[in-house]
Amino acid sequence: MIEISTSPxxxxxxxxxxxxxxxxxxxxxxxxxxxxxxxxxVVIDMCRVTFMDSTGAAFLIALADSARKRGGAAALRGADPRDLFVLEVCGALEMFRLDPDHRCEDARPASDFSAPATT
Known part of the structure; x- marks a missing residue:
């Protein structure tokens, strides 16, 4: 399920x-x-994502690309290291701002997967 909300x-x-x-x-x-x-x-809250494959990554990449074309940006918050790895393998991790300070309210159990190095 994807819920959309807006601010100015x-x-x-x-x-x-x-x-x-x-x-x-x-x-x-x-x-x-x-x-x-x-x-x-475009802020993408992934705190409650249980699994993402390359199709999901392609969707996020399309959102980020669309934001960039409008002169904006896309930010990921609450992304699991596995999700970041999928985006990295797709060569698209640099398209997103990462929110390292965000803490999910109902955080899913942390995976044993190591986070990719970001620059």
């Missing part, structure tokens, strides 16, 4: 559950809605 300067997506091939049917509608809101910053 940002759009926030709160993603719950899997972000994968099985959920891809909702991605075009969500992306169109986010683009239509025309906010400079």
């Amino acid at each position: 300067t940002s759009t926030t997506l709160v993603i719950t559950g899997d972000l994968d091939l099985a959920e891809r049917d909702q991605f075009p509608e969500v992306a169109a809605r986010v683009v239509g809101l025309r906010r400079q910053l």
Whole structure:
């Protein structure tokens, strides 16, 4: 499930559950809605994401690319090291601002996966 909220300067997506091939049917509608809101910053809250595959990564990459084309940015908060690794393997991690200070309220159990090095 993807919930969208807005402020005067940002759009926030709160993603719950899997972000994968099985959920891809909702991605075009969500992306169109986010683009239509025309906010400079797209914040993607991944605190409740349980799994992400390359299809989910492609969706996030499309959101970041769209924000960049409008002169804005995309920020990830609460992303698990596994999710960051998927974006890194896709060569897209640098497209996102990472929020290292964010602490998820209902944090999922930490994985044993090591976080990728970021520059």
